[in-house]
Amino acid sequence: MDLAFTPEELAFREEIRTWVRANLPPDIAHKVHNAQRLTRDDMQRWAKILGKKGWLGYGWPKQFGGPGWNAVQKHLFEEECALAGAPRIVPFGPVMVAPVIMAFGNREQQERFLPGIASGEVWWSQGYSEPGAGSDLASLKTRAERVGDHYIVNGQKTWTTLGQYGDWIFCLVRTSTEGKPQTGISFLLIDMKSPGVTVRPIKLLDGEHEVNEVWFDNVKVPVENLIGEENKGWTYAKHLLSHERTNIADVNRAKRELERLKRIAKAEGVYDDLRFRDQIALLEVDIVALEMLVLRVLSAEKSGKQSLDIAGLLKIRGSEIQQRYTELMMLAAGPFSLPFIFEAMDAGWQGDFPGGVVANAPLAANYFNMRKTTIYGGSNEVQRNIVAQTVLG
The missing domain is CATH 1.10.540.10 (Acyl-CoA dehydrogenase/oxidase, N-terminal domain)
Structure with a gap:
């Protein structure tokens, strides 16, 4: 290697x-x-x-x-x-659904959907989680019943990130109740402008409208929007989730945010505190270790070897690192991490550090927002079980 x-x-x-x-x-x-x-x-x-x-x-x-x-x-x-x-890059189109369409969609679907994703013209959303069906995704209840050349979709999705901007949404829907729960799920592409689709905002602690509920009330979806075979959607979902979990690790963003943490610590005068700097050093070691793990996977892929199935492990470490650097930023700024006034920030007034670095950025808000990272994309507790089974044996 x-x-x-x-x-x-x-x-x-x-x-x-x-x-x-x-x-x-x-x-x-x-x-x-x-x-x-x-x-x-x-x-x-x-x-x-x-x-x-x-x-x-x-x-x-x-x-x-x-x-x-x-x-x-x-x-x-x-x-x-x-x-x-x-x-x-908003991942739902180019990083998540596009590989599924390439691998399991037919030629007509590829020619219809991929150009709009590649150009950035069409905004995609993800319809996976439901109330009571998050980490246990196989228990989803949104129903798609075939009537002639359409499916009639009824149900609810939740935590739909940036769904208020969505043009299309890819959904896991239940098309059968026979056998194991995983065997009755299908992968459906739905136009969010269709009659019966309602998007309702979920306001977060920081006041942002990042996630949504999406309701389907007798939504008609053409059968040609089904990806692959009916009741085989769980297979396609697993293919997609491997891309999502690797994407969540986001070691490159962690490297950038580490430098921002150092800037904040220096501006606030805590960088000279040896105990605080020890925490920054520990974080940096973890980021380097995560990067080495990513590079090991890349090295295996480049050489044509089968890399370990460690998407879950990347997700665990990456999400924990994201939580840690937002926590340290908030601790460094102390009470200055609290102000979060949209109008002031949009107008350019938040105060400046020497060198033009925004001072009172929403550090506390980012801290609270990042609490989600160990839950979405499959909770870290579930990921540890998967790693134990697939990697450790």
């Missing part, structure tokens, strides 16, 4: 770095570096810039319009985007 990058890979990194710096809007980068609120326009603007370059689907093979990069190149792209202050 060689974790050193080749000269060709280093040249690729420089190419990506140069392009991102030239094309990432400075106002968006400023918001990301200082944890200010990103609007739909901010996220969509960057997605369309990447789409025009052909890099929004950066993980896609060439046959579907992607760049055909290998695992190491994809990692370097993600790292350079994160360090430059680019918003995270």
Whole structure:
């Protein structure tokens, strides 16, 4: 296993770095570096810039319009985007549903849905969790009954991230109650403008409208929107969740936020506190360890070897690290972490540290928001069981 990058890979990194710096809007980068609120326009603007370059689907093979990069190149792209202050690519379209459509959809579905995802024009949402069906996803109850050439969908999804912006939503729905719960689930693509679809906001502790409830009341969905075979959706869902859990690890964002933590600690005068700096050092060691784990997986993929099925392990460590750096940021700023006034932040008034770093960014709000990371995408308790079974044996 060689974790050193080749000269060709280093040249690729420089190419990506140069392009991102030239094309990432400075106002968006400023918001990301200082944890200010990103609007739909901010996220969509960057997605369309990447789409025009052909890099929004950066993980896609060439046959579907992607760049055909290998695992190491994809990692370097993600790292350079994160360090430059680019918003995270909203994953539901290009990272999550697109691979499912490529692997299990038919040619008509691929030609119909993939171009809009690749360009950034179509915003996708995820319809998995339900009240009472989160980590135990197989107990979902949203029902799709076939009537002629349509399915009639009734039920509810919850915690739908950014669902208020969604054009389409991919859903797990129950099409059979026979046999094991997993065997009666299908994977359905639903136009969110369809009659009977209602999106209701869920307001979080920080006042943000990030997640939603989505209700389906006799929603008609054409049969041609079914991916793969009926009652085989659990197989497709597992394929998608491996992408989600690896994406949640997000080691590159952790590296960027580590530098932000150091800036805050220095500005607040706690960086000289040896005990606090010890905590920063411990966090940095964990981030480096997570990066080494990611690079081990990439090295195995590059050499053609079968990498360990450790998506769950990446998710566990990555989510815990995200919680830790938001906690340390809040502790560093003390009472200055509390102010969170949208109007003031949008107007540019939050006070500035020397060097132009926003001072009273929503550190406490970010701390509370990141409590979710060990729960979504499959709770860490469940992931530890999976790791014990699949990796440890």
